[in-house]
Amino acid sequence: MKTVRIVLTRGGTFEGGFDLIDEGGYPLDSSWTGRLEVRDRIGGTLLFTFADSGADGTLTIDDYGHCLLELPSSVTEGIPATADSLGNNSRVYLGGLEVWQAAAPTNRYTVNDLPMRVFVRPEVVTG
Numbered sequence: 001m002k003t004v005r006i007v008l009t010r011g012g013t014f015e016g017g018f019d020l021i022d023e024g025g026y027p028l029d030s031s032w033t034g035r036l037e038v039r040d041r042i043g044g045t046l047l048f049t050f051a052d053s054g055a056d057g058t059l060t061i062d063d064y065g066h067c068l069l070e071l072p073s074s075v076t077e078g079i080p081a082t083a084d085s086l087g088n089n090s091r092v093y094l095g096g097l098e099v100w101q102a103a104a105p106t107n108r109y110t111v112n113d114l115p116m117r118v119f120v121r122p123e124v125v126t127g
Helices: none
Strands: 004-009 014-019 032-039 046-051 057-061 066-071 093-101 108-110 116-121
Touching: 004 014, 032 057, 032 066, 032 116, 046 066
Parallel strands: 004 116, 046 057
Antiparallel strands: 014 066, 032 046, 032 093, 057 066, 093 108, 093 116
16 A cells, blocks of 8 residues: 655645546546645644645646645645654654545545655744
């Protein structure tokens, strides 16, 4: 099982992503959309959300199965770092992804076989 690692820098703009495939091994296409929530623990405090609209950051699925994420620095500056002052991770945040086809938004699928670990590095350069 593949684990997605998302590493943000506190106070910096984040751009990244990962690949999504269906049960048959084929990539999802742009007819799909989704929402990725990041929490401090299972069932814990919601820290930020990626979605196609109305969220902290954007989530876009392209025709090649790439799930593209972007989060502005205005959001990352308020997220507590998961690493200590030496850069060692002392905790991890958890991400959960739900996807659906835009034509059938009530048929939603939780992507449980793609565990997501989110790390927030402290800002090193300041001022």
